[in-house]
Amino acid sequence: MEAHADGTPRRVNGQGVALVREEWRVVDRWWTEEPVDRRYFEVVLETGQNVVVFRDEERGGWFSQRGA
Amino acid sequence: MIACLTIPGFELRAALRSRPHLARRAAALAPLPGREPLLGPVTAAAEAAGVKPGMRLGEALATCPSLVLVEQDPAGADDEWEAIVRRLEDSGFAVESAGLGTAYFQTDGVERLYGGVKAALQRALASVGAGWDARVGAARRRFAALAAASVARSGQVLVVADGDDARDFLAPLPLTLLPLEPERRQELEELGVRRVGQLAALPGAAVAERLGRDGRTAWNLAQGRGPRVVEGRRPPAELVERLEFPESVANELTLRRAFAVLVDRLLARPDRDGRFLRKIALVARLAGGGSWRRTVTLRDPTAERDRVRAALGPKLAELPAPVVRLTIEAVELTESRGQQLALVAPEGEELDVRLREGLRQARASAGGGAVCTVVEIAPWSRLPEQRALLVPKDA
Numbered sequence: 001m002e003a004h005a006d007g008t009p010r011r012v013n014g015q016g017v018a019l020v021r022e023e024w025r026v027v028d029r030w031w032t033e034e035p036v037d038r039r040y041f042e043v044v045l046e047t048g049q050n051v052v053v054f055r056d057e058e059r060g061g062w063f064s065q066r067g068a
Numbered sequence: 069m070i071a072c073l074t075i076p077g078f079e080l081r082a083a084l085r086s087r088p089h090l091a092r093r094a095a096a097l098a099p100l101p102g103r104e105p106l107l108g109p110v111t112a113a114a115e116a117a118g119v120k121p122g123m124r125l126g127e128a129l130a131t132c133p134s135l136v137l138v139e140q141d142p143a144g145a146d147d148e149w150e151a152i153v154r155r156l157e158d159s160g161f162a163v164e165s166a167g168l169g170t171a172y173f174q175t176d177g178v179e180r181l182y183g184g185v186k187a188a189l190q191r192a193l194a195s196v197g198a199g200w201d202a203r204v205g206a207a208r209r210r211f212a213a214l215a216a217a218s219v220a221r222s223g224q225v226l227v228v229a230d231g232d233d234a235r236d237f238l239a240p241l242p243l244t245l246l247p248l249e250p251e252r253r254q255e256l257e258e259l260g261v262r263r264v265g266q267l268a269a270l271p272g273a274a275v276a277e278r279l280g281r282d283g284r285t286a287w288n289l290a291q292g293r294g295p296r297v298v299e300g301r302r303p304p305a306e307l308v309e310r311l312e313f314p315e316s317v318a319n320e321l322t323l324r325r326a327f328a329v330l331v332d333r334l335l336a337r338p339d340r341d342g343r344f345l346r347k348i349a350l351v352a353r354l355a356g357g358g359s360w361r362r363t364v365t366l367r368d369p370t371a372e373r374d375r376v377r378a379a380l381g382p383k384l385a386e387l388p389a390p391v392v393r394l395t396i397e398a399v400e401l402t403e404s405r406g407q408q409l410a411l412v413a414p415e416g417e418e419l420d421v422r423l424r425e426g427l428r429q430a431r432a433s434a435g436g437g438a439v440c441t442v443v444e445i446a447p448w449s450r451l452p453e454q455r456a457l458l459v460p461k462d463a
Contacts (some may be wrong), residue, residue, distance in 0.1 A: 026450050026451065028450065028451065036451060065452060066452075
């Protein structure tokens with residue numbers, strides 16, 4: 001996973017990102033021991049594949065999300 | 069008569085066969101790497117210095133700083149035990165092995181040959197060989213025989229008569245002889261029950277109610293009841309293939325290739341005679357002098373190379389050290405030489421039965437919680453991992 005200076009993804013699983021279709025943020029469960037703070041991106045890779053990735057702002061690190 | 073032959077601390081004795089000078093020093097069997105650091109059996113000198121089997125490693129070394137830790141040699145211990153069982157079988161006993169260092173056999177068939185029970189038992193002791201400190205107990209029931217062997221001295225034969233004599237013999241013995249969970253035993257001890265006789269004196273129904281089925285079984289044994297049958301084993305197959313490496317190997321690729329060659333060689337053995345493998349073992353002699361062994365029982369016996377590789381191959385990743393010798397053993401072979409295939413693919417109820425059986429086997433091999441159901445709890449959640457839960461399905 002590689003990202004631009006502004007935090008948007010540049011490469012996902014070795015594939016270049018052709019287009020960032022959508023970006024959104026999820027902040028939830030902040031009242032619990034396991035708060036959630038994620039910056040989501042729905043991107044189209046150079047191969048044409050559509051993937052959803054997010055950066056976990058609480059623990060650090062990038063994840064890809066499967067499932068709707 | 070049922071006889072029980074025991075060799076206390078067998079794994080330690082087996083490991084000390086190649087280092088006999090340690091037998092007189094304070095030594096103990098080291099825990100396996102990655103397991104809880106608890107000592108195995110200890111030598112008499114170690115016991116005299118205050119070290120006990122099952123003690124924590126740190127505590128034992130603090131108690132006796134000169135304690136020598138003997139590396140476990142599971143494959144060597146298996147070989148030694150197999151040799152002992154075979155010597156017993158050569159003397160005419162049909163042996164049921166109950167783990168390393170404990171074997172049961174019946175004397176009925178050989179009493180006339182050797183001239184009585186005691187003479188037959190002496191013969192069994194002699195066939196074990198010197199240096200093992202074996203002892204034999206005999207009784208009408210398996211448990212009484214085990215109890216007699218546990219209290220017999222090294223080289224002694226102890227015969228317990230049936231009926232009241234057996235109960236009287238068992239009464240003063242400690243509860244540790246009974247097959248009880250440690251928690252159950254502790255519960256009994258807290259109630260003041262410390263001897264087999266005290267348990268036997270309690271009402272059976274009350275014991276069953278308080279301690280469950282295990283408690284009821286233990287109570288029956290304490291009463292001098294229990295099984296009086298010994299099932300002599302079938303002689304094991306002698307199909308073994310091994311590869312010696314010129315120098316120790318830790319490279320996974322090399323080990324995998326060696327393993328593949330061994331599987332091919334084993335399956336090509338003419339004395340396999342078309343029979344399928346039911347149980348196979350992978351054994352390694354490690355560079356440090358220890359050994360390693362993994363055994364796999366195949367759900368469906370097979371002689372297919374790929375299935376044997378798939379079953380045993382992943383075990384190579386568990387090797388704890390570089391290897392100087394790799395061995396594959398066909399521990400058990402089937403009698404049959406063919407396999408009945410299904411003509412019609414299963415469906416409906418039959419498929420359900422098979423699925424349930426498959427799940428049961430998965431649970432049995434991987435433990436509780438291995439089979440789960442996905443339960444939807446918050447399908448509207450923005451976080452996919454919060455939409456459903458995995459709930460163990462144990463029924």
